[in-house]
Structure formats: C-alpha cells, structure tokens
Amino acid sequence: MLVSALVLVAALGIGTAGIFFTFEDRIRSVLGWEGPIDYEGEGTGEVVVTITSGQVGGDIATLLAEQDVVMTYKAFYSLLLQNPEVTFQPGNYALRTQMSARAALDALQNPANRVELSIGFNEGLSIDQVLESLSDSSGIPLTELEAAAADPTVYGVGAEAPSLEGYLFPARYTLDPSVDAASILQTLVDRTFESLDAAGVAPEDRHRILTIAALIQREAGSNPDDFYKVSRVIQNRLETGMPLQMDSTAHYGYAWRYGERLDQSVFSTQAELDDDNAYNTYQIQGLPLGPIGAAGDLAIDAAVNPADGNWLFFVTVNLDTGETAFTATGEEHNAAVRRLQAWCEETKSPNCA
Template sequence: MNARNAGESRNTARRVIISLAVAIVLLGGLGVAGVSLWSHYGPAISQALGWTTNDYEGEGKGETVIVITEGEIGEDIAKTLADADVVKTSEAFYELLLEQDPAVEFMPGSYRVKLQMSSQAALDALQDPANRMAFTAMIPEGKTVAQTLEIVSAGADIPLEELQQAAAAPPSTYGVPEGIDSLEGWLFPATYEFEENTTGAEAIQRLVSEQISVLEGAGVAPDQRERILTIASIVQREGGRIEDFPKVARVIDNRLAQDMKLQMDSTAQYGMGQHEDGNVWSTDEALADDNPWNTYVHKGLPKGPIANPGKDAIQAAGSPAAGDWLYFVAINLDTGESVFTNTVEEHEAATAKLREWCDANPGKGC
C-alpha cells in the first residue's frame, strides 16, 4: 500500500467513525444501547475526533531490547514495537513509515530502545547505529526453534545456515535426554550476549544449558522434563497473563485427568505451521488436520513442545493452581484477560464476549 492509498483509507474510515459518533449521540437517550455502542466504538471515535491519540509523545522512559530479523517488513517491525510497548500502536508507527521518502531500510539486529516512545522517536532510535547492540540477542518467551534461530542470527551475527545446521544435530548432542528428536522447547528465552566468534553450535549449547538449569532449579526430574516443557509451551502460548499461567496449567491437568481432548488452538496452529499468523481463531483445516500435535484430533498431550517456554510457564506447569476449571478463553487480547469456566454453556458465553471484543477491535489478533 502506498502513502496516498493509505491516506484515502484513513479519510474514509474517519467519515464512517464520525457517522457512528452521531448515531451514538442520538442513541444516548436509549441508555443500554448507547453504552454498548460506545464501549465498542468509543475509543476509535475519540481518536478520529482528536480527543485521544494512537501515539505516545516524547522520547520515552525505561529501556528494553527489540530484535529485527532478516526479511521483516515495516508491518512486522511495527507489531514488534507495539507488542513491547515501545510505541502505543502498530498503526501509528506503520503510518509514519509510509510517509518516509525515501523508504526506510532496517538493519537486522538487537536494538536498545525506550518504552512508550513516540513513533518518530522510535524510528529515530532504530536508525541510530549507536543503539544497535553487537552480538546480543533478546529471545522472547513462546518463540519456536525456527524463530529463535532467526533472532540469534540477527543479534549475534551468526549465519542462519550455520545455526540451522547445528540445530539439525541430534538433541542429545546438547545434553537433551536420549529419545527426544527435537530441540523445540529446549532453547531458553532470555537476553544473551555472545562473544564475537561464537559458533552456531556454541550458541545453541548455551540456550539449551540455560533451559536445563531452569528445569533443575524448578526440581523437574530428567525423565519428566519433556512432558513439563510440553505443558509449559502450551501454557506460554495460551495464557494471556502471567498470573493466569497456573490456571491454564490446571485446565490442562483437569482435562487430561478426565480423558478429554485438550482442544488447544495453539497446538492445532503449530501442527499446521500457522502459529505465526497471529490470529486467535484457528482455521477449520488446522482443527481437522491429523498431525501428532493437534489436540483437537488426538487425546493427551501433543507429540512434544510447541514453543520455547519461559520460567513462569515452567513453574506453572509443575505447580498448577487449585481449581476445577475445564475451559478458558481470552476475552480481551490487549490485556490478556481470560475467563475460566466449568461448563460448556459458561464457556460459550465467555467466547461470545471474545467475539464482541474482536468485532470492536478488528486487526488485533482476530
């Protein structure tokens, strides 16, 4: 999309939103109807009318690290910045990119930036070579092996092909128990600083060793580590808020105890290679596909981990919360708020809340 088309789209959206504002004002006397409409469309209307903004102001505060990998485009980078709360919304940053002439080019790597920066300040920071951290990789929780290797390559300046070749070695090469055929789940997510001449195998060994250390610290016996990592990886991908991780782990345990299918969308998406789509809803094709990770088709846990979990998810998998929940669903993808329930009827009611949120927040993971 070029800048002109983007501008025309924004003008059209503004006219539609202003029309909605008029409708809501007219419906104000209807009480519940007016409140419901405003709860859905009020934030967008406030922004369109200039009452609020989708961008932060100023140079920001605090500090974080974001990673730009090879092949990422402006939309990808905008989402990364928004997810990390570097910018307020991905839309504000992406719209700024569309206005740049010549177009901005980003160098892969790890960048030290502040939180809650204006989009312009964030763009300036990413264009400043002084903010690029040499031989440093920040790996977020919930990334797969393939995604993790891309991040390490970009941050540590190790050729991706070298890392992929090293990852193809038997996992036991790096201290993973015999019989496990994948490093999925075994690369601990954290910020790493590497030496200049670190090899691909050395980088992978460091990540695996850190994950083993975390498992040892959590008291997980070697013969239970793959199982705990599998549960933790689902918790990591499904749990919206850290405080809910033990509840998600309890739902998994309860469903396993009752011989129910787990029916976790994250496993179906992983099995179909759709885990990078960023959509909370799974396709019918993914839900029906007969692969060993799809818990909509097969009972029990998936074949193995579906991502690399962090310490909080691992602790939750080993110590689930007390409760009899059998279902949960996110009802706000911005905050990660989820509702935990015991019956199908309660779950369907909670799912309806998610659909309402998705209707009011298009393009935010729905």
C-alpha cells in the same frame, strides 16, 4: 647508527657478522646503540585481542607484541612492573595496532573497549523464529544454526524430543564473539536445564514439563496468575481424559506439517482443526509430540505448580487487556466465547481474523 654497525660488521669479517646479527639486541644495548622499543600515540587501525583466564602480565605483553599492538614485549612489561596494582579481566578487547605501551594499557583497563556478543529473544517464539533471531544478532548464517540444531541429542536433550523446539531458553545472553553455532545452542539448552532443575524437575520428566510449559506460554497471555490457571485446565483435562483442544497446537501442527509460517490468530481455520498431526490437540489425545515454543521460568513454574480449581475451559475475552474467563462447564464457556466474539465485532481487531 646503521652505518656504524655496517662498518663494524665489515671490520669483523663474515663469521663474526653472523654472531653480531644473532646477538644484535644485546650488542646494541651494551654499545648504547639500542633503538626505540615503544610506539608513540594511540595507534591506527583495529585489532581484537583476547585475554583468557589465567594469563599473567608476561603472557599479555607477548600477545600484544605478537599482534603489533605494542612494538615490543619489553615496552609493555616494563610498564606493568611500574604499575603492579594493574589487573586484567578475561575477554575480547578492541584495540589498535602500533599503540604506545601506555595507550595499550589504558585501553585494556577501559570497560568500553570490551567486545561482547549480545543475543536474546522473547518467550513464546518457535524454533524457526529463535534461529532467525540468533542469526540476526550473532551474524552466524541461518543455515549454520539450522545444521547445528539438527540433532538435539548432541546437546544432552532426550531422544523423545523431535527437535530443539522448546529447549532454547528465552533470555538475554552475553557471549564471547568468537562462539560458533553449536556453542550458542549448547548455552541455551544448558540454561533450560538450569531452569528445570531449579523448579525441581527430574531429568526424565523434562520433556513432559517443557511441553506443558510451552502450551501455557502460548495460551496464558500476560497475567502471571493465568499461567497457573491454564496449567490447572491442562491437568484437569489430562486427568479426566478430555482432549486439550488448544488452538495454539492447531496453528503449530499445521505450520510444522506443511512448512508454513506460524499463524498468530486466536482462531484456528477449519483446515488447521481438521489436520491429523502429532501436535494438533483437536485430533490427538493427551499432550502434543513436544513443546510448541520457548517457555520462560514463569511457565515452567506454572507447569510444575498448577493453581487449585475445577476449570476445564478458558478463553481470552479481551485481547487488548488479556482478560481471560476460566470456567468449569461447557455452557459457561460458550457464554465466554460469545463475549470474545462481541469484543472482536466491536473492535475489528486484526487478531480476530
């Protein structure tokens, strides 16, 4: 066929040759010289194709041809015309290059070929731990996430927040794999605002509630009822003018001030207790500067709806079961502390170190 075409071009002359090559596809079709328009088989290599909301069959056919997934627009679009019931879901799809139109269509209809980014982390983590987790799961360098997190206000967080600490909601997220660091952080902040809105928290009260919720998340253990009791202890102490004196804030404040890893022990060191920083509730009156970790829905609800009670103290007396004693007097509290000390002595638990 190529030889015949060249002979014809030579016979027609140079000027006509230009016309031929301009309209080659149409001339080949009219003369019956049309070459193949479709690849055969399942293809080779790998390519990620992104289908966006609003794209129709013609758009997708063009996209596939441009990325050499299919040989031609015509091959794929003609197949769609034969299958009018076919629909496409927006997303990223792992396909191959040089696939037959049928193989490409089948691949786009198979949910297993969708490419998604799954990220998530648990309640109670500090922002340093959260950013490390996000970097590990997304592949985005930690330095990029840290740089993106530097200014909380760009995400709609109030100026009173010293950082995004507590504003990145702990949950599992499925995202487009092309997202950047700022997009991920915005998604997590927006999810926090959704939770606060659902709990009836006014925008001007977000920082205070998140600060209380983070304390509850760190202090309450695994018993849901204890979340609401811890919230009551916080409220009672704030109302009576007592310092909160929570070891979680002593740990956090010391790590925050000196750039150290967060201590997870139930007991604070004397250095932590004595350090005069804006988070250490053994040294300051009222709430710390801001949240000390990521609080979930339960902690936020507890911060808004504390249980009824006159408790001023609490201590976990069994670190394995999470059993916690809530008391109203110093004498009762000291007795509960002795129970914890006895448990630590008996079990030699590393959490008591």
